[in-house]
Amino acid sequence: MKNSLSQTEENYLKAIYSLSFEKNKRASTNDIAKKLSTKASSVTDMIKKLSDKKLINYKKYQGANLTAEGRDIAVKIVRKHRLWEVFLVNNLNYAWDEVHDLAEQLEHVRSETLIDKLEQFLEFPSHDPHGDPIPDKDGKIHLRKTELLSAAKNNVLYTIANVKDNSKSFLQFLDKHFLAIGTELTIVDKFDFDESVTIKLHSGDFLTLSKKICANIFVTIK
CATH class of the missing domain: 2.30.30.90 (Ferrous iron transport protein A (FeoA))
Structure with a gap:
C-alpha cells in the first residue's frame, strides 16, 4: 500500500498523526488545513481518498483518525524525518532551525534499509534536535514525562x-x-x-x- 502513496498523501497521514498526538483526539478538517497550509476543500477531497484506501477513519463533524495501517505508515515517516534531522545537525552542522524543511523532503525516501543503516550510523538516537522522540524500527515511541x-x-x-x-x-x-x-x-x-x-x-x-x-x-x- 505505502508504495502507491503520493508524497501529499504521506504528508496528510503525518499531519493527522501529529494532530491526534498533540490534541489526543480526532483531527478536524480545519486543523489539518491549518497544519498543511491548504484549503479546507482540499482536505475534504484528500480525506475521502485516504478513507477509501482504509488509511483513516472519518466521521463528519468529528474529524479523522488513523487506522492501524495508516498509523504504521505515519510513524515510519515521522521516524525518517527525525532521524534525518539528527543527521543534518550532528553530521552536516546544520542549525536546528534549518533542518525541518530539508527533512520534509528526505522523509519520503522509500528505502527502509537506508533508514535502518542511518539509524545505526547515528548510534540509535532516542530524540531529534528539537527533543521529539524518535520511533524505533518497530514503531514504538518511548515518551518521557514532560x-x-x-x-x-x-x-x-x-x-x-x-x-x-x-x-x-x-x-x-x-x-x-x-x-x-x-x-x-x-x-x-x-x-x-x-x-x-x-x-x-x-x-x-x-x-x-x-x-x-x-x-x-x-x-x-x-
Whole structure:
C-alpha cells in the first residue's frame, strides 16, 4: 500500500498523526488545513481518498483518525524525518532551525534499509534536535514525562526537554537567549497580569519569557 502513496498523501497521514498526538483526539478538517497550509476543500477531497484506501477513519463533524495501517505508515515517516534531522545537525552542522524543511523532503525516501543503516550510523538516537522522540524500527515511541513551562512550578529545577513550535523564528529566538534542549532553568517569579515568567538559568542569568513562549517549551524535572 505505502508504495502507491503520493508524497501529499504521506504528508496528510503525518499531519493527522501529529494532530491526534498533540490534541489526543480526532483531527478536524480545519486543523489539518491549518497544519498543511491548504484549503479546507482540499482536505475534504484528500480525506475521502485516504478513507477509501482504509488509511483513516472519518466521521463528519468529528474529524479523522488513523487506522492501524495508516498509523504504521505515519510513524515510519515521522521516524525518517527525525532521524534525518539528527543527521543534518550532528553530521552536516546544520542549525536546528534549518533542518525541518530539508527533512520534509528526505522523509519520503522509500528505502527502509537506508533508514535502518542511518539509524545505526547515528548510534540509535532516542530524540531529534528539537527533543521529539524518535520511533524505533518497530514503531514504538518511548515518551518521557514532560510539562509545559507555562504550567511549571516555582523554585524547581527543570531541564528543557523539547519544543512545541519548530518554526525558524521561534528557534532563532531561543538561540538568541541561549535556550536549548538540555538547558537547566528555575522559575523564580510569575506575573498574573500577562502570565509571563522570570526564569533563572544555570549560568546565573535571569530572563523574562512571555506566556506564548512558555506555552511552546516542554520541560522535565531535573
